[in-house]
Amino acid sequence: MDNSMLMKNLSLVLSALCLAFGAQGVWAEGNGSTVTGAALYHTHCASCHGDTGRGDGMVGAALRTPPPDLTGLTQKNNGVFPEAMVSEFIDGTRDVIAHGPRAMPVWGLMFQNRETIHKIVEYVRGLQRG
Numbered sequence: 259m260d261n262s263m264l265m266k267n268l269s270l271v272l273s274a275l276c277l278a279f280g281a282q283g284v285w286a287e288g289n290g291s292t293v294t295g296a297a298l299y300h301t302h303c304a305s306c307h308g309d310t311g312r313g314d315g316m317v318g319a320a321l322r323t324p325p326p327d328l329t330g331l332t333q334k335n336n337g338v339f340p341e342a343m344v345s346e347f348i349d350g351t352r353d354v355i356a357h358g359p360r361a362m363p364v365w366g367l368m369f370q371n372r373e374t375i376h377k378i379v380e381y382v383r384g385l386q387r388g
C-alpha cells in the first residue's frame with residue numbers, strides 16, 4: 259500500500275469516527291432519563307399531530323395527507339389503546355410516508371431506542387379521550 263492509499267484509508271476511518279460520535283451526541287440528548295414523554299412528543303410529533311394530538315399541528319396543515327387525530331386511537335381500536343401499533347409507527351416498522359422511509363424515520367436513530375419510544379407511546383396513551 260503506498261502512502262496516498264494509507265491517507266485515504268485514514269481519512270475514511272476518521273470520518274467514520276466523527277459520524278459515530280456525532281450520532282452518539284444526539285443519542286445521549288434524546289435518551290437521557292430526564293427527558294419526558296411530553297417533551298419528546300412536543301419536539302417531534304406536535305408540529306403535525308398538534309399539541310393535544312388532535313391532528314391540528316402547523317406542519318400537518320401543509321401535508322397532502324392530514325395527520326390523523328391521535329386522541330381517538332383507543333376508540334378506533336374498540337376501547338383498547340393500540341400500544342404495539344403506536345410504537346411501530348414511531349420506530350418505522352409500519353410505514354407512514356410523512357414519517358420518512360422505514361429505514362430512517364424523520365427523527366433518525368434516536369427513536370430506535372425502546373425506552374424513548376416507550377415514553378412517547380405512554381404520552382400518546384395519556385392523550386386518549388373518553
Ligand code: HEC
Pocket residue numbers: 299302303304305306307317318321323324325326327328331343344347348354355356357378382
Ligand atoms: C411531518 C409530520 C408528522 C410528524 C412530525 C409526525 N407524524 Fe405521525 N403521522 C403523520 C401523517 C401524515 C400520518 C398519516 C399517514 C397515513 O395515514 O398514511 C401519521 C400517522 C401516525 C400514526 C397512525 C395513526 C392512525 O390513526 O393510524 C401514529 C400513531 C402517529 N402518526 C404517531 C406519531 C408520533 C408519536 C409522532 C412523533 C414521534 C409523529 N407521529 C410525528 C404525520 C406526522
